[in-house]
Every structure is written in structure tokens, then in C-alpha cells.
Amino acid sequence: MARKYYGWKGRILRVDLSTGKITKEELPWDWARQYIGCRGINSKILWDEVRAGIDPYGPDNRLIFGVGPLDGTPVGMGRMSVTALANTRCLGEGGVGGFWSPELKFAGYDNVVFQGTADSPVYLNIRDDQVELRDARHLWGHDTWETEKMIQDELGDRDIQVRCIGPAGENLVHSAMVVGNLNRAGGRAGLGDIMGSKKLKAVAVRGSGGVQVADPDRFEAAYFKIREVLRLDTCMDSWNTAWATMGGLVLMRIFNQLGNLHTRNALQMQFDEAIDKCSGEELLKKYAKRPRACYCCPYPSCAKYFEITDGPYAGTVGENTSALELCFTSLLGIENLSAAMLGRTLCNKMGLDAFEVGYTLAWAMESFEKGILTTSDTEGRELRFGNEEALIELIPKIARREGGFASFLADGVAKAARSTGQGSEKWALEVKGQQLECMPQRNFYFAALGVGTSEAGPDHTRWYPPYPPHPALISPDMAKELKLDFDLKDVFIARKKEGKGTFLKFMTDTRAVIESLPFCIFLMRDKLNLDFRYWLELFNAGTGLEYSLDELIQCGERIMNLERAIIVREGFRREDDTLPYRAMHDPSDTGHPPLDQETWDFMLDEYYEKREWDIKTAIPTRKKLAELDLEAVTKELETLGIEVI
């Protein structure tokens, strides 16, 4: 008899786009037990089914949409994970919020795996047990907003949830995004282009079922406890209320004050002259119309529906969901929030990663000001910092690869800098071929280490939030009970190299658990950040498993090691865990010296040592892999000629 799953639905949907065959498979119990779900199971499927050295755009790559055991309950918050081997050859993993994932659970599936490549554009329509591939030739070329509307109209249901790609994904633009619910986008390392290479335009889903938890009363009590911690009036986390009402744009002012705000391609770290014009308060005062949120979010308005009513960009509507405006204002030296908001809306419509556009343009602007790019390269554009017309004009062109210069930018900052040369690599802000995401390095060692060692390229969601709760909240006794092996006071100090590696191991392991349950990492406030007993209780009550704290966090460690093995198999080693040249060589204008090689090596050593990885190569050791039941990983790495010590 098939096992009765609580939380999970116990079914994986597999779609072979080459043959059009759709199969429903049982979710192996071992996977659920060991990898939890969502990001964890996605990575497991990617490891098992993708061989080393394949073409990311070929039929052998997998595109996996995953939801976790707590999706469809108010805890899941609509988080889902999209995974594939990225075009940069590192792990492509993106978390998305919104309303798609509960719908997939209600339809009765945990993961959707796409393999092969379709001959002509198609989209997948899931309606409970009825799953079909439909022709999408009429949708091809349309932006994500139109696509979503057209699918909903075509299928005659306003509540159908859609994840789709825009023109950027269709044209294989580096780090194109998977977008849905108009403004929810995922795939830091570019998964929209993998979806585009498979000629899959969209995945539409509507479910009528429900999600059962093992012990409803216990689950309810555990959920209310979390809501209690996140209450706006009693939460001891100073970011809580600000983030709950202003969303990611709250970072603008905080980063500026700390000297952490990437300004003009990180030439400067403060944007004092225009901070009042671009802050979260300005957004609330001038543009915000209504609150918006992901599925069952306890925050009233982390996102806001905005409308620009005056000025040159009047008529723009959209949703402010995270800190994307940072990379269109300070990073490009643009002193106009409404231009940044239009930029964000255009990126969402085109299915582009706003960080990609921001950092690539910032690199191009600096190169232009230094005379390395000239008007003949930029097709007549005066590409100086602060040129908002160029930003607005270039976004759709990059997505559609219109013109030589836009196509050149569409390949991302790493490729553009490499082909341009003349020292422009020195201000290309990228790690593992993937641009940064507004997280500071020189003045914030923990964030630097997180960005540098990430398996998916710079991705803040893998170690967010960058600070622990105030040391007073976690008493020494409690820290002992939770087995926290780092000094809370140490990790609070931004520029202290000791302890950061240990802290990063804890944070990445636990975030892997959180993203696999899943829960939104932007709500890891106050005690929730470190006290995993809250999550343990929810997980046990939801799934009926009786895990201990160690066992749960070990699942996270297993996921982290497996994901490291995926990029080790693709050839990434210790020397790839690095930072942009600028962060390690140029002092910042706020007086912070660069993060020198010695400090960096010290932090890396500590991190690898704590993880029990080989310090020289950053490959997980045989002992560690055996401890995590990953002997098969050791075996496969060895057959590929990779030495595992």
C-alpha cells in the first residue's frame, strides 16, 4: 500500500517535452525524509538526473519546479523553488513567492520535472489530475503580464496561477527570470533562459484539493507561536516593522547610513545626495496605493501596489516587492525613484533579472566614463551615470536582443567584460559569472563570505538575514540548548574575520531547511532566525515525522553538501569562491579598506574546516559525505576522476 503522506502530496509530475509524454511518479519516501522538499528535493533530482558537462541549453538539462511539505498551509507563504543547471554551469536555483505553489499542492503534486526540448512553443496546463501540454505559439513573444492574462482568458479561470517567461527567456538572455503573479520572479542564476531553451512558455496550475497536516491542533499551535513572534508591536527585531510596511526598500536608507550602498558601480558606497528622493518613505508617500503580499504572509505590506501619476513616467503601475530599486537608483547614479520603478515593471514584464540589468549597465557606464566604451560601441548613447533614458530604453531591447549593443549586454557582465578586456574586468561586479545583488562586501564580512561561497552565484537568500538577533534575546543557556557554536557578540561585528565561517555554516544549513519547508527567509526575524525549535515543531506536526533538532538541521547540511557536489562536478573549486576584484583591491570612499586576500583566506579556511570540506579544493570529504548518507556522491565524483579525500 502506498504510504500516506502528510504535508507532502507524494507525487512528482514528469514532463518529457521532446516526446510530449507526461507521467506521474511516486515521491520516494527517502527523498522526503532526507531532503524535505522544495529546494532540497529539486537539488536531489538535479544531481541524480543531470550528468557532468552537459549543455545547459540542451535536452539533457532538467528544469524542476518544486514545492515543499508546508506549502499550501499558511506557513509556506507561496514559496517555491525553481532549479536547473544554470548557463554559468553553477547551480541555478531561485526561490519565488506568490500564489503558484499552494495551487500546485492543491492540484496534488510536490514537484514538476521538465526534460527534453519541445519542437515548438508549448505550455503546461495542470488542473488536478488532468495535465496537458498546449500549444503556445500564440503566446511566444508576449511579455509575462500579457501571457498570464491570455492563459487565464483562454482557460476561462481568473484564479489559474501561472509561471512564465517573457521575451528575455525566449531569447536566451543571461539570467532571464521565471515570472508569475505579475511581479514575483525567481532564478538568480538565469532559469528563464533554460525554460526558453526548452521552448516552454508557461506552467499554469489550478487545484481543487487541500493539504492535510498530521496533527492539526499541534500545527495550529505552532503556527500561532510564529505569528506571535512576528507581531509588529512586540517583536524585538528592529527590522520587523520597517520591513513589514516598507518592504525591501527599507534597505536603501540603512545601507546608506552604514556605508554599504553600492553607488555608481560601487565606486562610492553612499548616495547621500539623493537618498531622500529614493527611500522607502518616498515610495509610501508618493506612489503606494494598496498593500500587496504573497500567500498568507503575516506582514501587511512587504510589497506595495504602486501607480505613478505624474512626471514623464505617468501611467506606470506595478508592485514593489523587494530591494530591486537599489540597483536602478544608487547603483546607476539615477536620482529618480519613478524611473527605477518603471525599470522594475519593465524587467518584470520582460522576464529579466533587474540585478543583471543594473550591474551590467553600471559596468557599461563606468567603462564609458573611463573611455573604454565609446559612442560607436554604444550605438550613439551617452552612457554616463545617471542616464535614466538609456535604462528605460535598453531594458526591452536587452530582453529582445535588439541591436548589437543590447545583445552584447544581454550576455551578462562577466562575458561583456571578458570580451571587452582593457582592464574592465576590474569593475565587473560578478562572482561565478553571475552579477552581485546589492549586498556589500568590504564593510560586511559575513555578507562577503556568503556571496563568495554561494553555490548558486551571489544569492542573498541562501544566508539571509545577514545579522543574528540581538545577543540579549538568546541567553547563554538557550544558546547551549540550541547548540550554537559561535559567539553571538562576535558575529554582530561587521568587520571581524573570526567566527564568520562558523556562523555562515549555521546560517546556510538552516536556510536550506527553511527554503525546503519552505518559509520566506525575509521573515526570519527575532528568535525565529536562530531558534529552530519553532520550525522543528511545525515540521513534525505537519508531516508526522518525529525529528530532533539535530536531524532537521542535518537535512539542511545534506542539501548544502549535495549542492556543493553539483558544482564540484562542473569543475568549481576553492579558487572560484571569490569576490569581485573591486571588493578585494579598491578601498571604498567611506574609508573602508578592501577585503584583503589574507582575511578572505582566513574566513574561507574557517568555513571549509567547519563544514569538513577539503580546505585546498572545497570538495566535501569522504567522511562528511558518509555521515550524511551521501556515499553515492563520493562514488560518482570518483568515477569522474575527482579526488575525494
Add this chain to the structure above:
Amino acid sequence: MKNFNATSDLWTLIQWVGRVMKPSTKSINVITELCSGCRGCELLCSFVITREFSPGKGHIRLVKDDHQAISIPLVTCSGTCPKADPDGNPLCVTMCPTGALIYGNEDEIVAKRRELLEKRAVEPLFRVIAPWKYPFPVHPRQSDNREADTESPVQQSVSR
């Protein structure tokens, strides 16, 4: 019996009997422009009734159209809730993050609506959260002379 759900149907019966025995003057009301469309009320209501997360089975249905920025909770419930707080506020009202759902008699509802409009006129924060949900005192900005929102108050009460 076809599709008989003991908890759900018994609870409907109890509610009905309760309404006949003691008619309440309070009802659940919705301030639609404060609704963030998170669907939490829909999901939690279904959980209260069926002990499973199944949004179709609750007494609230959220009508939502992202393309027009519309989200309207349609409430078909008198407000008597087994998970009500000590003041009698049903779970959907206490859990609503923005304060878009309010529970009270006619006077209370009018007073809350007035409070919202007055405070919105001086503080833009109250365009995304209700004053009764925001925990700290807010001082009106001197420099900000925005006119009051001119939208007409729409009462979305479907209580019976």
C-alpha cells in the same frame, strides 16, 4: 449521505441555531482597499472548519484579479467562530495582517472607516496598513499636505 462532512455541516447547523436564538448585531466587514490579497482569511477559515487546508471549503472566498489590482474577500459568515479571541473577534479578523477585515456593529464600522480616512489624509503609511493594526504612534508630517483620498467608501458587507 453524499459529501457529508461532520465538522463542517454540524458547525453550519450550530451557527444557524445560534443566529435564530440570539441574533448578533455584529458582522464581519471588509475595507477592500486595505486588502493585500494574501488569501490568509480564506485558508485559515477552511482550516477552522475542516481541520485541513482547503481554501474552497471556508466561509470566505477571495475574488482576485491581479491585472486590475482587485482583491475582495466575500464573507458568508455571521462572525461566530470557534477560534474567536476573548473579545469575540473571529480568527480571520485577528489574523488579517493589514486590518482589512473588521468585526463590529454598525457604529463601530462607521467609526473605523472614518478613522482610516482621517489618518490616511495625513499619513501615507495608512494606505498599506490600518491604524488599528499599526503598533506605534504616528505623528503627522508637517510638510506633507496631501489631499484626503477621494475614493468613496465602499462597504463590502455580505453578512446575514
